[in-house]
Amino acid sequence: MTQAHRTAAPADLILDWYDRHHRDLPWRVSPPMAARGVTPDPYRIWLSEVMLQQTTVQAVKSYFALFTTRWPTVIDLAKADNEDVMKSWAGLGYYARARNLKKCAEAVAFEHGGVFPDSEDGLKALPGIGDYTAAAIAAIAFNRQSAVLDGNVERVISRLHAIETPLPAAKPEMRALVSAMTPEHRPGDFAQAMMDLGATICTPRRPACALCPVNAHCRVLGREDPELFPRKAAKKEKPVRVGAAFIAEDHTGAVFLRKRIDSGLLGGMTEVPGSAWTARTDGETGLAAAPFPADWQACGTVTHVFTHFELRLSIYRSMVSGAVRAGEGWWQPKETLDGEALPTVMKKAIKQAIPDAFERVANRE
DNA sequence: AATGCGGGGAA
């Protein structure tokens, strides 16, 4: 018997491991259901994949439940109000995903007859769907033999083959290796198996190599520290920006809010008035940036870390007695503040000025 | 190829 016959292919070993360690996730079809012929709903697969972009499974779960309850089909989501979608997405981050999610739902509902394209190319033509997501939906929802490459798979592949090329330059090489490895049968399960392997065994730090179904095939294990893979280019340090935020409260407890422009940082989300966020402290990043004259009281600072900079916001609050000329914006009643499309940094700023701002409804009775 | 874009959990 040849070596090839005695040793199972890595893909089969990984699929066997997957079957023994199946994770029950809200967007997955359980093995018993799959055995009865139930196939994944492309809408739910798409929604979960978009939410999971650069986002952990734990963070996604409650949002996935909310969206699928409010909008059970892609048609429902396509007909939804833009602002309702942004409000429901608030807190999940990367808000361009929410804007593209809505555009994509409209495209599928109104230009594709409510049916998702079943090919990688067709999917990739839709807003918010790139290389990874197109391959993942094609494999998982339509059983296509596409090469699914995400951060987990990059780690698994880079270790299995001891790839020395640093990311992101190594991606084409990695995709070719994944493509060669992807089986004809169960390509969707294989893709999920590779991601589960990266998430639970082949982890960034202290991987559980002893439990790995393909440890015998790994070119790094036993030779070098697996934590050194994948190779990555050095990253630069985050600059600091400063600014001011103004929380105005009227006699009813309502807070003055505005809407940010649809593009760029926190695009389309709600905010409290504030200064620009700049690298240098100057007159425009303090009290001088107040939206209207009032008895502004300094009440500390809030720090928030974004992907590419750290923000230090000086917080000011005031009680406004009568009507003020406040420019663009509106007074949001305190009872409905929590339902607004407020990103986390804005909730932090409001809490700093009004500690119980988001607990008033719960504490009222 | 490089950059902008959130937020939170794990070690």
Place this chain on the structure above:
DNA sequence: TTCCCAGCATT
């Protein structure tokens, strides 16, 4: 603290 997560769009 640091890392990085089922990445995409734009330049």
